Each structure stands twice: as structure tokens, then as C-alpha cells.
Amino acid sequence: MAHTSRVLKSEWTKVRSVRSTVWxxxxxxxxxxxxxALICVLTNNEFDDMSTRDQLTFDPTYVSFAGMGLGQLAMIAFGVLVVSAEYSTGMIRNSLAAVPQRGTFLLCxxxxxxxxxxxxxxxxxxxTFFLGQSLLGDHGASxxxxxxxxxxxxxxLYMTLIALFSVGIAFILRSPLLTFGILMPWFFLVANILGSVSATKKVAQYLPDQAGTTVMSVVPETLDRPYGPWEGxxxxxxxxxxxxxxxxxxxxxRDA
Incomplete structure (x- = not known):
């Protein structure tokens, strides 16, 4: 237990000492x-011009999370950096020499x-929710x-999982350039394209981001999924x- 606590302190020191991870x-x-907030302002101004169907199925909570698509990229970057920074600097050799139990190292x-x-x-x-709902005015939710x-x-929880998923991928690929080169376009572009094409939509809805965002939806019609929020x-x-x-x-x- 004492050994594990020291490893935890070491990992915490690594995270807070690297400026890029904090940023x-x-x-x-x-x-x-x-x-x-910007999307909520625009939506509130254009609400009266929306179709009746769109107004009836309007999900103010999900609208306030419109920035999550870009915000998750920063979380992905964080997850990648806390791993790949050790590989790119060679610090991983010192880390594994100090903690040869690799399961303990990864767990901490x-x-x-x-x-x-x-x-x-x-x-x-x-x-995000409270600011967004205040900007939506009478159209907001409680x-x-x-x-x-x-x-x-x-x-x-979604932001937490997306970062931890990236940690796992970074350990697999080890290279920061390769990891960023795969994860960033995948979550920012490829997954959205697959989810909007009828031929691949049924498969794409089981991808991590497509499934995970379901939990942020309150109105069922907002996202067309064959499963519920918690299942997603x-x-x-x-x-x-x-x-x-x-x-x-x-x-x-693999060796370090």
C-alpha cells in the first residue's frame, strides 16, 4: 500500500509539472x-423561426453541450500527453525502473x-449546463x-471516459504523433461522417463517442439510437x- 501511494504521488507530480497537460x-x-454558450445564444434568437416539429422535440440540455465536440478533443490531447510525454522524453525508462510492476504503474x-x-x-x-440554460431564457430546462x-x-462522465480511452490508445501506439494523427481526425471527422451515412450508420452508433453522447440527451428524438442513455x-x-x-x-x- 505504501508503495502504491508513492507511485500515485509520483504520477500526480508528473501531471501537474507538465504545463501542456494543465493547459x-x-x-x-x-x-x-x-x-x-454561443450555440445557446444563437438557438434562443432563432427559436421562433424553427419548425413546429423542431420546437416540440427541442432538447435544451443537449443544445448546451454543443461545445462538447471540440472540448473532447482537448480531453483526448490530455490523455495522450500524460502517456506519450514519457515515451518521447525517455522518462518511461526511469518510471518502469522505479516501478517494475507494470500493472501498478498503469493503474496508478x-x-x-x-x-x-x-x-x-x-x-x-x-x-456548461447552467450558463447555457440561462442564455436560452424561457426555452431552457431546469x-x-x-x-x-x-x-x-x-x-x-463522458469527458472522463474519452480521456481514459485516449490513455489506453497512447499506451498501445506510444508515439504522440501517431496517436494524435489517428484519434483527432477520427473523433472530429471520421466518426461523424460514418454516423451520418446510411450505409454505415448502424455500425457507427456503437462507436465510443456516438454511444457515449447519448447520455447527454434528454429528449429521445434528439438522437436516433437503438439503446438508452445509460446503455450508451x-x-x-x-x-x-x-x-x-x-x-x-x-x-x-514491449520494452520501454
């Missing part, structure tokens, strides 16, 4: 809240990253409305677990 978390908050990194991102994600999610609290908490989040949890498990296998079998 990526701050960027995730600012981008998510700022873009969500996941715990530190997960708890930190969970706090930032929850703050971001609640701030935290006490059905499904709203679940959606807001789900927003924080569980699909993303499964992706994250697989990613971390694969990362552990690579970490255990």
Missing part, C-alpha cells in the same frame, strides 16, 4: 463552455488521470426536470476498458 484541461473547459496513472479529469469534467458539465441531472452528470454510456465504458486492457498488454510485452 489542455483548461482548454477543454473554456472551449466546451464557450462554444456551448489511470487513477490519477481519471480522478483529475472527473473533477474537471463535472465542473465543465455543470457550468436541473430538476426529468432526465436533466442524469444528462449533466453524464457529460462529466456502458458501451463507451466497454470501449475504454478494452483500450486500457490492450494498452496494458502492450506495456507488459
Amino acid at each position: 489542455t484541461l483548461a482548454l477543454a473547459l473554456v472551449v466546451t463552455v464557450g462554444l456551448g 496513472k489511470v487513477i490519477v488521470v481519471g480522478l483529475l479529469v472527473l473533477v474537471v469534467g463535472m465542473v465543465t458539465s455543470f457550468l 436541473l430538476g426536470d426529468d432526465g436533466v441531472l442524469r444528462a449533466v452528470i453524464g457529460g462529466g 454510456l456502458l458501451i463507451m465504458v466497454a470501449w475504454t476498458v478494452v483500450s486500457l486492457a490492450a494498452g496494458f498488454v502492450v506495456l507488459k510485452r
